[in-house]
Amino acid sequence: MTASLIGERIQDLLDRRSAVSLQQQLYRHFREMIEDGTLRPSSRLPSTRSLATQLGVSRITIVAAFDMLTADGYLVGSIGSGTFVVDRPPIRSHTVATRAVPPDAISLRGQLILSGASGLQQREGAFLPGVPDVAAFPYAVWQKLQNRYLGQHLAQLSGYANGGGYLPLRRSLADYLRVARGVRCNPEQVLVTMGTQQSLDLIVRLLTDANDQVCIENPSHWAGALMLKSLGVRSVPVNVDREGIDMRDQHYAMNPKLVFVTPSHQFPLGSILSSSRRERLLREAAQRNFWIVEDDYDSELRYDQAPSPSLQGEDSSGRVIYLGTFSKVMYPGIRMSYMVVPSSLVSSMVRGLLSLYRPGHLPLQAALADFISDGHLTRHLINVRPLYAARQAELRKCLAETFGDAISLSSGFAGLHLTLRFRQAVDLDALQAQAAKRDVLLRRLSAFNHDVGPFEDGFVLGYGALSQDDIGTAVKRLYEVYQTTHNGPC
Numbered sequence: 001m002t003a004s005l006i007g008e009r010i011q012d013l014l015d016r017r018s019a020v021s022l023q024q025q026l027y028r029h030f031r032e033m034i035e036d037g038t039l040r041p042s043s044r045l046p047s048t049r050s051l052a053t054q055l056g057v058s059r060i061t062i063v064a065a066f067d068m069l070t071a072d073g074y075l076v077g078s079i080g081s082g083t084f085v086v087d088r089p090p091i092r093s094h095t096v097a098t099r100a101v102p103p104d105a106i107s108l109r110g111q112l113i114l115s116g117a118s119g120l121q122q123r124e125g126a127f128l129p130g131v132p133d134v135a136a137f138p139y140a141v142w143q144k145l146q147n148r149y150l151g152q153h154l155a156q157l158s159g160y161a162n163g164g165g166y167l168p169l170r171r172s173l174a175d176y177l178r179v180a181r182g183v184r185c186n187p188e189q190v191l192v193t194m195g196t197q198q199s200l201d202l203i204v205r206l207l208t209d210a211n212d213q214v215c216i217e218n219p220s221h222w223a224g225a226l227m228l229k230s231l232g233v234r235s236v237p238v239n240v241d242r243e244g245i246d247m248r249d250q251h252y253a254m255n256p257k258l259v260f261v262t263p264s265h266q267f268p269l270g271s272i273l274s275s276s277r278r279e280r281l282l283r284e285a286a287q288r289n290f291w292i293v294e295d296d297y298d299s300e301l302r303y304d305q306a307p308s309p310s311l312q313g314e315d316s317s318g319r320v321i322y323l324g325t326f327s328k329v330m331y332p333g334i335r336m337s338y339m340v341v342p343s344s345l346v347s348s349m350v351r352g353l354l355s356l357y358r359p360g361h362l363p364l365q366a367a368l369a370d371f372i373s374d375g376h377l378t379r380h381l382i383n384v385r386p387l388y389a390a391r392q393a394e395l396r397k398c399l400a401e402t403f404g405d406a407i408s409l410s411s412g413f414a415g416l417h418l419t420l421r422f423r424q425a426v427d428l429d430a431l432q433a434q435a436a437k438r439d440v441l442l443r444r445l446s447a448f449n450h451d452v453g454p455f456e457d458g459f460v461l462g463y464g465a466l467s468q469d470d471i472g473t474a475v476k477r478l479y480e481v482y483q484t485t486h487n488g489p490c
């Protein structure tokens, strides 16, 4: 707390008409602020002179109050260096008690969210899934573009966003998506969001009611399932195989409100939705009036062939809501993403977006618009694709050389991760725990399983942020740990 802020706080607390002297009042208020942690241990207090001026109180009164606090063990000070709260001030016992969370403080919905939360706490270590190589990002260009909008233009961009976001960004995205992904839309259909989770939240809140059913891929990213659960919507896990989500008659017959899919690169298994399943999904959506939520999270990262076109581009009935993100193609901390909604939903979705989240960050949106329209995004992708391709190839090679036939890997030359399964039973818990001790982070496939039946578990191995050398080292460590946990200590 700054010196003048402390003075303001004390000013508000002093009661000049009270029978209690100002010295006593100062003593009591400072003591309470130290005991309840408002004034942190070892923090510096304003000088008695400045405090006296700010409070309009004689300096002698302040010095006397500080002397009492010093005598009682709250303050230390020396002439010339100032007055400080002691390192370990006496803490009132009830302060601690009020900080403990009462057992019923977390709501039932809160408990549901916390029990289903499986996001990684650990953000360091080899094989962290889904993260790009942030070191390869063109920061100099990005900074220049941001500076453009943090200078004289800032005043025009310092309010809330209106509509579905900054219009030039929506235009850039519509142009980019038309060419890169075959998405057919006008800029009004593009809504800028702060992460895919926000896009999903908006969709689920606006298009479903409690107890509605939503089909989700199984396995799939935990965030979608958690979102549904937290809003009381029932998710129906649908098996994924080599052809993507395997929607059967019974799934269509239950008339889901939404179907969540990752058709161009299923997360986490990597399959591509086959053309017969795509056609049926689009046909059924048109006939039964459900919405397809197409999460195209990493479609730009294909290394051997062009990605399959977006479902949105093939949808003639306006039933597809298309989602994209900048987390993979730029960096995850940017928290910028977008959705392309059918024209029938534009007005409701924009109103929902504005009223639920009060979006902003217009300077960032403006810089992003230029980053795309000036061609920097495409150039960055051209630079990183060969990097990621080489890393995936290296990971496959190292794993094949060390593990041979003991493992199977997901197919597909795309994305930022591979999935690994062992052909024979392996103690995955032990392997995961031992590997973590050697900075090898193994994300369990079962973290993405939403069904109760048997599930073939394994690991998701992210390679995007690992150099070729680091990949070799991490695989070697993984194999050493595998040998000790699988065969017992040598």
Ligand SMILES: Cc1ncc(COP(=O)(O)O)c(C=O)c1O
Pocket: 130, 195, 196, 197, 221, 262, 267, 295, 297, 324, 325, 326, 327, 332, 336, 337
């Ligand atoms: C399936 C899927 N969708 C979307 C995302 C990106 O989410 P966000 O935009 O919140 O970073 C990820 C990230 O790993 C993902 O796996």
